[in-house]
Amino acid sequence: MKKKKKKAGLALSFTRLxxxxxxxxxxxxxxxxxxxxxxxxxxxxxxxxxxxxIQQRVKTWAxxxxxxxxxxxxxxxxxxxxxxxxxxxxxxxxxxAAEVCRLIEQNFKVLKxxxxxxxxxxxxxxxxxxxxxxxxxxxxxxxxSFNQMKGWRAEIQVRTTAQHIWAAASHTLQYxxxxxxxxxxxxxxxxxxxxxxxxxxxxxxxxxxxxxxRSEAGQVAPDATLNVDLLENLLDNLLPERNKDPGKEPYAxxxxxxxxxxxxxxxxLTELVKKHLPAALGAEKLELEALQxxxxxxxxxxxxxxxxxxxxxxxxxxxxxxxxSAFGKEVVNAYLARRPSERV
Numbered sequence: 001m002k003k004k005k006k007k008a009g010l011a012l013s014f015t016r017l018x019x020x021x022x023x024x025x026x027x028x029x030x031x032x033x034x035x036x037x038x039x040x041x042x043x044x045x046x047x048x049x050x051x052x053x054i055q056q057r058v059k060t061w062a063x064x065x066x067x068x069x070x071x072x073x074x075x076x077x078x079x080x081x082x083x084x085x086x087x088x089x090x091x092x093x094x095x096x097a098a099e100v101c102r103l104i105e106q107n108f109k110v111l112k113x114x115x116x117x118x119x120x121x122x123x124x125x126x127x128x129x130x131x132x133x134x135x136x137x138x139x140x141x142x143x144x145s146f147n148q149m150k151g152w153r154a155e156i157q158v159r160t161t162a163q164h165i166w167a168a169a170s171h172t173l174q175y176x177x178x179x180x181x182x183x184x185x186x187x188x189x190x191x192x193x194x195x196x197x198x199x200x201x202x203x204x205x206x207x208x209x210x211x212x213x214r215s216e217a218g219q220v221a222p223d224a225t226l227n228v229d230l231l232e233n234l235l236d237n238l239l240p241e242r243n244k245d246p247g248k249e250p251y252a253x254x255x256x257x258x259x260x261x262x263x264x265x266x267x268x269l270t271e272l273v274k275k276h277l278p279a280a281l282g283a284e285k286l287e288l289e290a291l292q293x294x295x296x297x298x299x300x301x302x303x304x305x306x307x308x309x310x311x312x313x314x315x316x317x318x319x320x321x322x323x324x325s326a327f328g329k330e331v332v333n334a335y336l337a338r339r340p341s342e343r344v
Contacts, residue, residue, distance in 0.1 A: 030149075032056045035087060043103070047246045050089060052090045054088070054089055055090075056085070059085075080153075082155050083133075083154075084152075085152070089157070090161055091158065093160060105132070108132075110132050112132070112133040113132045115128065131157055132155070136149055222270075226259075228252050230266065245316075257319075272323070279322070284311075284317075284321070320336070
C-alpha cells in the first residue's frame with residue numbers, strides 16, 4: 001500500500017511539474033537569452049575573448065523527467081533546479097577562465113561554485129571545468145523585463161579550449177570516469193589527458209613571457225625590427241588612447257602594411273607617426289564632419305558607438321593615415337585595394 005501511495009505521489013508530482021514546464025518553458029528560454037546577452041556585454045566591456053560563442057540550452061522535458069526519476073529529486077517548482085538553464089563559456093587561456101569567474105561573481109548572485117577537477121586524485125584523469133550556479137542580482141530585478149525571472153537559477157560552466165576538447169572527446173568515447181575505460185586503452189587516455197593539461201600550462205608560460213617582453217619593449221634599440229608586440233607597445237605610446245580598439249586591432253596585418261613601405265624598425269615608425277599624425281587626425285575630423293552631414297550614410301569602417309564618441313579611426317586606421325600622408329593617398333589606397341583589409 002505504501003509503495004502504491006509513493007508511486008501515485010511521484011506521478012502526481014511529475015504531472016504537476018510537466019504542466020509547469022509547458023507553461024514556463026518560454027520564460028526559461030527568455031531567461032537563457034537574456035543571461036547570454038548580459039554576460040556577452042560584460043565580456044565585451046572587459047575585453048575578454050571567447051574561443052567560441054556562448055553556448056546555451058534549456059533542458060527538455062524528456063531530459064528533465066529522466067533526471068528527476070533517476071535521482072529521485074523532490075521539487076516544489078522548476079525554479080528550484082540548478083541547471084534547467086545552462087550556459088557554457090569556453091576561454092582561450094586559464095587566466096581568461098579565472099577572469100570570467102571573477103566577473104560572474106561580481107555581477108551575479110552566486111549560489112554555488114565548484115571545480116570538477118577537485119573530485120579527482122593526483123593519479124586520476126577527468127574533465128576539468130568550473131561550475132557556477134547563479135541567480136540575477138536584486139538590483140537587476142527592479143527592471144521590469146528581469147522582474148519575472150526572480151528566483152530563476154542557471155548553471156554556468158567555464159572552461160578553457162583544451163578542457164573543452166577533453167570534455168567533448170570523453171563524452172563521445174563515454175570515458176568520463178576511469179572505471180569506464182578498458183584496461184588496454186587506459187594508458188593512452190592518461191597520456192591524452194596529461195597533454196591537454198600541459199597545453200593550458202604552456203599557454204600560461206607563453207603569456208608570461210610575452211608580458212615580460214612587452215614590459216621591456218620601450219627599452220629596445222631604435223633599430224629593433226618591428227613585431228606585433230613591439231608595434232602595439234609603440235602605437236600605445238604614440239597615438240591617442242581613445243582611438244584604440246582593444247582586442248580588435250589587426251597588428252599582424254598592419255605590420256605587413258608598414259613593411260610594404262619599408263617601415264621596418266622602431267625608429268622609422270616613430271618618425272612616421274610623429275611627423276604625420278596631425279594629418280591622420282585631420283582626416284579623421286573630415287570623416288566625422290562628413291558623417292554629421294550625411295548621418296544615414298553607412299560607414300562600415302567604424303562602429304556607431306565610436307562615432308558617437310567622436311572617434312572614427314582605430315590605431316590601425318591612424319597609422320595607415322600616416323602612411324597616406326607620407327607616401328600619397330592614391331599610392332597607399334592602391335596597395336590596400338590589392339588585398340582584403342579587416343578594419344581601419
